[in-house]
Amino acid sequence: MIPAIDPDRWEEVWAADLDVLRSLAEQGDRSEVPRLVDVSFRGSADALDRLQASAANFGFVIQSRDPNGPQEPWLFLERIQPIDLETMREFTMTYLQIEDSFGVECDGWGCVAQNGIGQ
Structure with missing residues (x-):
């Protein structure tokens, strides 16, 4: 069974993730370009x-x-994906569910901005 995420917690975390996405967009990121995204716990x-x-x-x-x-000990996980809003909503929900399911704390996620021409 997938644990439910508290709506207030979701709003706080999603707002922070949107700030990261805005920052990447300001760097010329094309969110539809798949790239390596890491998340640490x-x-x-x-x-x-x-x-x-x-x-x-x-x-x-x-x-x-x-x-x-x-x-504390930490673990970095990664996967290749775009960072469009739909994909990142799923990503955020996933790491929150991981926190609740495993009793760990997400320490953040990151990726390199991609402009679609190899950068």
Whole structure:
């Protein structure tokens, strides 16, 4: 069963993600161009172990993991996708569901702006 996301939490997180998308657009990003998008999570080693084992179920591959991070262990996941609004709404919902399902905290996501001509 997929956990429901609190509407207030959704609005706060989605507003922050829209700020990132606006910033990318200001850099000339073409949101329809697929690119590598990464997302990082912090949490207990056990929770990150479970997430790492399940990452493919969410369409992600493992980028890197630091079991001895300066504060908490962290795990970077990544996948190739565009960053148009529809895709990013799904992406945001996915990482919020991962937080709730695995007891981890999303530490942010990122990608490089793409102008459609190799940059």
